[in-house]
Amino acid sequence: MKSKNTQRISSVHRKTNETEINVKVNLDGNGNNKIDTGLPFFDHMIEQLSKHSLIDIYLCCVGDLQIDSHHTIEDIGWALGNAINKALGNKKGIKRYSFTYLPMDECLTRSCIDISGRPWLVWKVFLPNISIKNIETEIFKEFFHSFAQSSEITLHIENIYGQNTHHIIESCFKSLALSLRSAIAIDSRNFNNVPSTKGTLTGNK
Ligand SMILES: [Mn+2]
Structure with a gap:
């Protein structure tokens, strides 16, 4: 199995004129988190991502919320994806692929992921153009897009059906969490190999 001194942890600090973000992750955690x-x-939503992926996430962001939530949510997607990518290292031994059908009351969402080194987002989620507590729902696509880019994960999310906007958004986060939990897990039958015939999953196509 994975040697004990190979900890899959990382931290990212990112400061721009729009946001300042500190994030720490432990891929082999227990779903502990502190999010602000x-x-x-x-x-x-980020608490759900942590709890169901079992990735410990400590995240603090001071963003330009006096403008709107756009920069904060997009930049957190980027920082969190970057932290997970760094913690994955050379990706030796990971399962790599996963998918999850996630029901939440009336709603069903599917996520499929490949920790490929090739960032891609397919987003088939219709969200009504409303705001939830000052967050315009259209920004959630940008979160998942930023996350896919910096994590270098191929990510397909589809809301198959659902009516409640809170449920639709939350099911996307929970579905991603469960897919991540499985795809980042170490495969005991293949723990010493990078799961690619190319021999690398570091973004070289
Ligand atoms: Mn909820």
């Missing part, structure tokens, strides 16, 4: 983005609904 200044946006309680978004905190709730």
Whole structure:
């Protein structure tokens, strides 16, 4: 199995004129988290991501919320994806692929991921053009897009059906969490190999 001194942890600090973000992750955690983005609904979503992926996430963001939530949510997607990518290292031994059908009351969402080194987002999620606690729902696509780019994960998310906007958004985060949990897990039958015939998953096509 994975040697004990190979900890899959990382931290990312990113400061721009729009946001300042500190994030730490432990891929082999217990789903412990402390999230402070200044946006309680978004905190709730990142907490779900941590809890169901079992990735410990400590995240603090001070963003330009006086403008709107756009920069904060997009930049957190980037920082969190970057932290997970760094913690994955050379990706030796990971399962790499996974998918999850996630029901939430009336709603069903599917996520499929490949920790490929090739960032891509397919987003088939219709969200009504409303705001939840000052967050315009259209920004959630940008979160997943930023996350896919910096994590270098191929990510397909489709809401198959659903009516409640809170449920649709939350099911996307929970579905991603469960897919991540499985895809980042170490495969005991292949723990010493990078799962690619190319021999690398570091973004070289
Ligand atoms: Mn909820």
